[in-house]
Amino acid sequence: MARIDDEMLVCRCEEVTVGEIREAIAQGAFDVVGVKRRTRAGMGLCQGRTCEKMVQQLISMELGVAPNETGVSSTRPPVRPVSYGALAEGVF
Amino acid sequence: MKTYDIIVIGGGMMGTSCAYYLTQEGLKVALIERGDIAGGTVSHTDGYIGASEKQPGVDSMQGAESMKLFDEMRKTFDYDFEYATNENDDPIGFVYFCDSEFEFEKAKEQVAKNQALGIEQYAVDPYILQQLEPNCAKDLTGGMWVPKDGAVCPFRVAFGFVEEAKKTGLLDVFTRTEVLDIKQDPNTKAVQGVVTDKGEFAAPKVVNAAGCWAPFIGAMVGMEVPIEPRFGQLTVSEKTGKITQNRLALEYGYYLTKFFQDGERPIDPLVKAYNVCLNITSDITGNTVVGGCRLFRGFSIKSEYRIISAVAQRGIRYYPMLKDFNCIRSFAGIRPFSLDHLPIVSDVEEVPGFYMACGHEGDGITLGPITGKLISQYATGKPLQFELAKELAWSRWQGRDIAAYKKKEEENSKALKAVEEAYLASLEK
Numbered sequence: 463m464a465r466i467d468d469e470m471l472v473c474r475c476e477e478v479t480v481g482e483i484r485e486a487i488a489q490g491a492f493d494v495v496g497v498k499r500r501t502r503a504g505m506g507l508c509q510g511r512t513c514e515k516m517v518q519q520l521i522s523m524e525l526g527v528a529p530n531e532t533g534v535s536s537t538r539p540p541v542r543p544v545s546y547g548a549l550a551e552g553v554f
Numbered sequence: 555m556k557t558y559d560i561i562v563i564g565g566g567m568m569g570t571s572c573a574y575y576l577t578q579e580g581l582k583v584a585l586i587e588r589g590d591i592a593g594g595t596v597s598h599t600d601g602y603i604g605a606s607e608k609q610p611g612v613d614s615m616q617g618a619e620s621m622k623l624f625d626e627m628r629k630t631f632d633y634d635f636e637y638a639t640n641e642n643d644d645p646i647g648f649v650y651f652c653d654s655e656f657e658f659e660k661a662k663e664q665v666a667k668n669q670a671l672g673i674e675q676y677a678v679d680p681y682i683l684q685q686l687e688p689n690c691a692k693d694l695t696g697g698m699w700v701p702k703d704g705a706v707c708p709f710r711v712a713f714g715f716v717e718e719a720k721k722t723g724l725l726d727v728f729t730r731t732e733v734l735d736i737k738q739d740p741n742t743k744a745v746q747g748v749v750t751d752k753g754e755f756a757a758p759k760v761v762n763a764a765g766c767w768a769p770f771i772g773a774m775v776g777m778e779v780p781i782e783p784r785f786g787q788l789t790v791s792e793k794t795g796k797i798t799q800n801r802l803a804l805e806y807g808y809y810l811t812k813f814f815q816d817g818e819r820p821i822d823p824l825v826k827a828y829n830v831c832l833n834i835t836s837d838i839t840g841n842t843v844v845g846g847c848r849l850f851r852g853f854s855i856k857s858e859y860r861i862i863s864a865v866a867q868r869g870i871r872y873y874p875m876l877k878d879f880n881c882i883r884s885f886a887g888i889r890p891f892s893l894d895h896l897p898i899v900s901d902v903e904e905v906p907g908f909y910m911a912c913g914h915e916g917d918g919i920t921l922g923p924i925t926g927k928l929i930s931q932y933a934t935g936k937p938l939q940f941e942l943a944k945e946l947a948w949s950r951w952q953g954r955d956i957a958a959y960k961k962k963e964e965e966n967s968k969a970l971k972a973v974e975e976a977y978l979a980s981l982e983k
Contacts, residue, residue: 489716490590490591490716490727490729492590495593496590496591499590499592507793538883539859539862540881540882540884543792545881546844546869546877546879546881549866550863550866550877551863552824552863
C-alpha cells in the first residue's frame, strides 16, 4: 500500500495532519488517547467521531499492532454539544 | 540488567520535571511509568500556574520560584507548551472575583501578606475589575489581580520535559511499565533499584513521583505516605475566542474552599452540595475551560452530571454570556493531597537514595519545575534553590500522628458527603 501523505488532514476540527500524528507516535504515543494529548486530534467539536478510526489505523500501521489494540477515547458527558444555559437549568 | 544513575517512578508533572532537571545535571535517568506520559492527574486538570493560589510563606515562595523556571523554559524549550502571554510578552495575569464583603476582606488580607513577601498582587474595586475583565458580571463586590500569574497546557509541559530531556541522550523512557517492588540493601536500607513487570532496573537512587499513587510506592520501602486523592471536575466549551480577556479568572471562594474556610457564599444548594467554585480560562486554542470543584471520590475519575450543571451555573453567574456557548466535554481527575497541605519534596533519611516528589494537590502544574529542580539539587548534593525549601522535606512527618491527619481528612470528606446527601434527599421530597 502506498504511504499516506504527511500533509493529509486527519482531524478536521483541530486541523491535525498525518505527519503530526506520526511524529506523536515517534515520541512515544501508543494509543488513541496518547495521540490525542500530543496532537489535539479528537479534542474538537466532534470529539473524535470523524477521526478516531483513522487515528487507530495510523497507529496500527506505524506500530504494527492490530487496530483494536490502539484504544479508544474515554467517554465523557455531554454526548453532544449542549449550551451552558441548558446545562445550568439541569437537563439530566 | 539495565543500570542508571537514578530511576524516576511516575511520568506525570513531577516525574517528567525530575527527569528533565536530573539529565541537566548529567545523570543517566530511567523514567518508569505504568501507563503513558501525562496520563494521570496532569491530563485531567487545568493549566493555571502562579504564586497567588498559595498560602503566604514557603507555599507562595515555591510558586514564585517555579514561575521563574517556567519563564526560563519558555525561552529555552523547542517544545511548545502553550505558555500564554499578553502583548508585552508577560504572563497573562489572573483575576479573582469577590462576591461578598466577607470574600473581599479575606482577599485584602491575603494581598497584604503576599505583598510583604514580594509577590505582586492587588485588591481591585469593581470599576478596575470591569477594565480587567469586560465580560464579567456587573454586580461584583471587588476582586484581586495577580499580573504575573499565567497559564500553560499542562500535559504539553510534561511532554516538553520529556522531549527536551531526550536531547541530552541521558533519558530512557519506559511507559506501560509498572513498578512492583523496590530493591534495598538489607542492612543499610539503601535503594538498589526497582522490579517491574518488564524486568529489573538497577540504580543507587529512586524518586517517588507517583502522585496519588505515591503511597503504594512508599509502602515498598516501608513508608506510610500521607497523601490522599481529591477529586476535581471541569468542562470544555466549543471555540469561543476570549470570553476571559486572555486572563484566567476564579471566584475567590475557590481559594477559601481549598482551605475549608468558605464562609457563606451566596450560592444555590446544588453548587454547595458539590463544593463548586468557578475557575475559567479562555485558552490559546480558542476553547474555554470552565470548572471546578473539590470533592472526595476515592480514585474514581468519572464525570458527574450534577457537577456539570453546578459548574455551568457558576460560570454564568460570573460570565453571563457563557449561557449561549456550547459545552463539548467534561473531564474529572484526582489530585494528590498531602495531609498537611504542603508537598513532600526531599530525600528520605531512613532510606538512603530514596527521594520524594509528590503531594502537590491542585498546585502540581505550577510546582512541577521547582520540584524537579529541587530533586536534582538533592540528588547531586548541590545547595537548594531557596532556603525555605527545607520546610517541604519528608522529615517534617517524623513523629507526627498520621492517623490523626487521616481522620481529619475523613471528617472533611464526611462533612461534604453529608451536604451532598442532604441536597439529594431534598430533591426527593
